[in-house]
Each structure stands twice: as structure tokens, then as C-alpha cells.
Amino acid sequence: MPLDVILLVLFGALLHATWNAIIKAGTDKSLDAALISAGGAVAALPFLAFLPLPNAAAWPFIGVSAILQFAYFQLVAGAYRAGDIGLVYPLMRGCAPLLIAATSSFVLGETLSGGALIGTMTICAGILTLAFEARHGxxxxxMLALINACVIATYTYVDGIGARISGNAISYTLWMSLLPxxxxxxxxISRRGARVVAIHVRVHWWRGLIGGSGSIASYGLALWAMTKAPVATVAALRETSILFALVISVVVLKERASPWRYLAGVIIAAGGLILKLG
Structure with missing residues (x-):
């Protein structure tokens, strides 16, 4: 995988870890997830006039992606209410690229090189190692984390294909962000009422704008990378976001890190190196 692609995907992984930390730290995870999704749409709007429309063949993928993104954000909020981020995040993000690597030859006809396959498996192993410190969750x-891993794998396929046929991965990403x-x-609003939602938006709008901007930029970088490299390897490399989440938890939140976290960091870094050399 080219170095520029790797560096941009890693930057996107950092942004991804940041917006997940915003949701986890919030007091109302469902509304914070909706706010971040809305923040991504607001950040996208100013750029739409300067980009070409996606090709007509990509619009069905944008529609399906919106439904999957809705399910994804609901499951993220539910999983963070039910369990610790140390368990939930690794399972969601670690199992998804495993599913993609196992099925990409059937779905996309992509065959990974030996180095790419080893690097992908190594990164996934490192991420899943983190679940050991919270294995009694x-x-x-x-269950919510594993279901969401299937949703993540599905929308990765949908958007990976959609971005390729859209003619412009950035345009696809921005239009895709509007409906979720x-x-x-x-x-x-149907579950909580308009007043509760409006109060939360008025108080916490800044969380949505910051997190949403990071979310849309992170995913846009990943979709662009999928036009340059196999979907499975990009999906695996993107999940190094958990490594950045660990750094945030130790340096910013002052959380104690178990030996499992440090071991996982070494394994994930080794997987990234294998992807570059492979």
C-alpha cells in the first residue's frame, strides 16, 4: 500500500477515535450520536457546490448507506450504554475487517497479497487483544458490538463500491452524510419528544459540530483510500483508530492502561508495518 494512502488513513483513524470518545464521554449517547451525524452533514454542506454530483449509478448506494449508518449510530449508542469502551470498541472495530477480509474475494473479487493478508490479520488480532482486559462485560x-461489526462490514462494502462508481469519492462521502x-x-423526536431533543441540541451543538467534522473527514479519507487500495486492507488499517483511542485515554483522560493495552499497541503497529512492506 502506498505510503501517502497509509498516512491519510491513519490520520482518519485519529479523527475516528476522537469522535467516538466524544460520544462515550457524553451524558446522552443516543442524542450525541445524532448530533455528530448532523455535524458531519453541516460540515459537508459548504463544499457540495464545488464538487460534481456522484454518477447516477451511485445514488442507490447512497440510499442504502444512509439506512445502514442509521443502524450503526443506534448500535454504537446502545453498545456504549451497555458496556465499557475497552470491550465494545475493539469488538466492533476488530471483527468488521475480519469479516471483510474473509469475504472480499466473493463480494468484490479482490485477492489480497500474502503481506496484505498477514498485515490485516495482525491488526485485527491486536485490536481484539484489547477485549481481554474487559472480557467479563x-x-x-x-451482542450489540458483534451485530454492529456486521453492520460496519456491510456499509463498508456498500460505500466502497459506491465511491468507486461515483466518479468522485469526496462528493460521494459528502452527499452520503446528509440523510442519516x-x-x-x-x-x-418520535421516542423522546421535540422539546428534549431541542434542549440537548442547544446545549451540546458544539460537540456535534466538532465530532461530526472529524467523522466525515475520517470516513471520506477511508473511502478515497478504497479507490486506491483493496477495501479489506484499508478497513483493517482504519481500525488502528483504537490505538489512538488508547493514547487519548492515557494521556488526556489519565486512565490507567493494563499490559493488554500495551501489547495490543505493539501488535497493531506491527500490522501497519507489514501492510506497508507487503
Whole structure:
């Protein structure tokens, strides 16, 4: 994989870890997830006029992606309510690229090189190692995380294909970001009422704008990379976001790190090196 692609995906991984930390730190995870989705849409709007429309063949993928993104954000919020981030995040992000690597030859006809396959498996192993320190979490949290891993793998395929046929990965990403917040806020209002939602937005709008900008930039970089490299390897490299999440937890949040976290960091870094050399 080219070095410039690797560096941009790693930067996107840092942004991804940041917006997940914002959701986990919030007091109302469902509404914070909706806010971040809306923040991504707001950040996208100013750029739409300067980019070409995606090719017509890509619009069905944008529609399907919106539904999957709605499910993803709901499951993220539910999983963070049910379990610790040390268990939930590694399972969600570690299992998804494993699913993609196992099925990409059937879905996309992509064959990974030996080095790319080893690097992908190494990164996934490092991420899943983190689950050992929180392996006594609730079954409900584990189930939600595994279901979301399937959703992540599915929308990765949908958007990976959609970005390739759209003619412009950035344009695809920005248009794709507009519908999920509509679905998320419509659902929130139907369940919680317009007044509760409006109060949360008025107080915490800045969280959505910061997290949403990071979210859309992170995913846009990943989709662009998928036009330059196999989807499975990009998906695996993107999940190094957990490594940045560990740094944030230790340096910023002053959380204690177990030996499992340091071991996982070494394994993930080794996987990234293998991807570069492979």
C-alpha cells in the first residue's frame, strides 16, 4: 500500500477515535450520536457546490448507506450504554475487517497479497487483544458490538463500491452524510419528544459540530483510500483508530492502561508495518 494512502488513513483513524470518545464521554449517547451525524452533514454542506454530483449509478448506494449508518449510530449508542469502551470498541472495530477480509474475494473479487493478508490479520488480532482486559462485560454489550461489526462490514462494502462508481469519492462521502441525521433525529423526536431533543441540541451543538467534522473527514479519507487500495486492507488499517483511542485515554483522560493495552499497541503497529512492506 502506498505510503501517502497509509498516512491519510491513519490520520482518519485519529479523527475516528476522537469522535467516538466524544460520544462515550457524553451524558446522552443516543442524542450525541445524532448530533455528530448532523455535524458531519453541516460540515459537508459548504463544499457540495464545488464538487460534481456522484454518477447516477451511485445514488442507490447512497440510499442504502444512509439506512445502514442509521443502524450503526443506534448500535454504537446502545453498545456504549451497555458496556465499557475497552470491550465494545475493539469488538466492533476488530471483527468488521475480519469479516471483510474473509469475504472480499466473493463480494468484490479482490485477492489480497500474502503481506496484505498477514498485515490485516495482525491488526485485527491486536485490536481484539484489547477485549481481554474487559472480557467479563455483559452479554448484551457483546451482542450489540458483534451485530454492529456486521453492520460496519456491510456499509463498508456498500460505500466502497459506491465511491468507486461515483466518479468522485469526496462528493460521494459528502452527499452520503446528509440523510442519516434526518433519520436519527426523526427517530429521536418520535421516542423522546421535540422539546428534549431541542434542549440537548442547544446545549451540546458544539460537540456535534466538532465530532461530526472529524467523522466525515475520517470516513471520506477511508473511502478515497478504497479507490486506491483493496477495501479489506484499508478497513483493517482504519481500525488502528483504537490505538489512538488508547493514547487519548492515557494521556488526556489519565486512565490507567493494563499490559493488554500495551501489547495490543505493539501488535497493531506491527500490522501497519507489514501492510506497508507487503
Amino acid at each position: 455483559s452479554r448484551h454489550a457483546i 441525521p434526518v433519520l436519527l433525529f426523526a427517530w429521536a
